[in-house]
Amino acid sequence: MNKNIAGVELPDSALARAAFEHVRGIEPELLLHHALRAFLFAALMGFREALEFDANLLYVGMLFHNVGLNPRFNRSPNRFEIDSANEAREFLLAQGVDDYAATDVWNAIALHTTPGIPDHMSALVALVGAGVQMDVRGARYYEFTAQQRDAIVQAFPRERGFKTKLIEAYARGMEHRPETTFGTVNADVLDRWDPDYRRLNFCGLVLGSEWPN
Template sequence: MKMSVAGVELPDSALAQAAFHYVRGVESAMLLHHAQRAFFFGALTGYRESRTFDAELLYVGALFHNVGLHARFDRSPNRFEVDSANEARNFLRAHCVDESAAADVWNAIALHTTPGIPEHMSALVALVGAGVQMDVRGARYHEFTMQQRDAIVQAFPRERGFKTKLIDVYARGMEHRPVTTFGTVNADVLDRWDPDYRRLNFCGLVLGSEWPN
């Protein structure tokens, strides 16, 4: 059944439905709703900026962007974004999606927490990042109308205490692989959440390297 929210139609192709059912099986309702809101905010950003983008792939990218926080990746050597991107690419390959499209989704997910880069890449990379950042930290909040924001949140509610709950989910997804947070916003999460966490410092690594000068 087709669903439209804030003037954006939710993809309902076989691929979109398969992606939804896959992610619903591994994520909480809170994260699933966050991912769906991110799709709508990303799509609205694309419309506002007159970008050409594939709504189906944007939906898949938004759905999968936090899958790497799942407990089965606890001991992964990768950033959670990379594990999320790998899962999305594997899913798309299994559904015979073109390799270049799968690579674009991979980039969008892998870079969605990297400030200053996504907006200079493809529309898909830019819009996945924009949608996620709007829902997480209110990036460009006032570029969306109150009616748009309210419609999206009514369709896909933000749980009470969403902000602190989201930080907790991020932290639990990274607490067993703290080294992967070096140089990323993820270090901020563990720094606030874990009193025993100690950041790696780039300058310290340079000055403390084995090079004599």
């Protein structure tokens, strides 16, 4: 694997290698390549904005951010982001990473689908959210040169039909726990994927509560 892509060095520490091997064993290539592209976009943003961040922790956060979509979490009562964050924290602590850093990664993963919050937290939290949003929906697309985008996609291709396949991967990871999508962008996924899905409405919950007024 090329270790320098678009001017970004892929982490090659023992921690980074262990994380890659762990996630590669449980995640399809579609999501693995998405995670690696998101890392590269996030790192470039961090360099451009002169942010202080740990590349190894950013790498681990990106690798783990969709692990909660794995079928073994189908019966989980959590949002998939929480399952992903829990897996990452457990992995990091087992690798000897301190609790403060592991918690920062946990926050980054747990909040990566919650618009408007990550930008006001640590650099790591902000970068995980921004990198994912760039690769998923092209947020800040034109802040990157065509050469940077091409180099990243050449290294970790967006396979044909990536957009549709990604939505399907999200949906299949959440269709067994639709109640966890309340108040998140995940509700949009199931709304498009499942014709029988009916999203909860906050106003309806307020007006339909047991309070008399």
